[in-house]
Amino acid sequence: MNTILRPALVLFVLLSAITGIVYPFAVTGVAQSVFPAQAAGSLVVRDGVTIGSTLIGQNFTDPKHFWGRPSATALMPYNGGASGGANQGPLNPALMDAVQGRIEALRAADPGNTVPVPVDLVTTSASGLDPDISPAAAHYQAARVARLRNLPVEQVERLIDDHAKGRLFGLLGEARVNVLALNLALDAQPSP
Structure with missing residues (x-):
């Protein structure tokens, strides 16, 4: 059971970090550098x-x-x-x-x-x-x-x-x- 649960948990944490932290920061950074006015809400x-x-x-x-x-x-x-x-x-x-x-x-x-x-x-x-x-x-x-x-x-x-x-x-x-x-x-x- 441990051999199945451990890789699944590691993959869950890794994918959560990538999709929940790395990707949003990367997209936000690119948007703010390429389209600063639009990324700020077109205020x-x-x-x-x-x-x-x-x-x-x-x-x-x-x-x-x-x-x-x-x-x-x-x-x-x-x-x-x-x-x-x-x-x-x-x-x-x-x-x-x-x-x-x-x-x-x-x-x-x-x-x-x-x-x-x-x-x-x-x-x-x-x-x-x-x-x-x-x-x-x-x-x-x-x-x-x-x-x-x-x-x-x-x-x-x-x-x-x-x-x-x-x-x-x-x-x-x-x-x-x-x-x-x-x-x-x-x-x-x-x-x-």
Whole structure:
């Protein structure tokens, strides 16, 4: 029995050390040396203060800012510790009510906007933390943001276009605009 148990125990300890200690430290070291910003969480720092991450959405509620996708995280919006979708199917009345309420809120914030509301402004993502919106969702909000900031709509539209990113390698994913980056660029615009 000892001849079977000893090699199994040694192998268990060895593999645990390799996969639980050596490998994570090696991967972390390579990531921090090759991709330091991404390994640190893609944090955005202004004046020495961390104000967010380009990877996690934030709860922008001021009508002078662009709004991101709704968050499905429990207790508080965009809670990174509670990532997860709402798991509501398309026929679920709760989902239908939530979407209708979001449409009404968008219409109330910009009553003159009669363009159809882009779906990503009224539905949550799978993680509930999506930092990006579609260019259509950003353009939908441009008139409201421009009006409340007393900026020309064309200037706000250019900002959106400047911050839009296409598909990865022209094939993967969808075109997108990072809401935090767009709002920071918007805040940097000189007031008229």
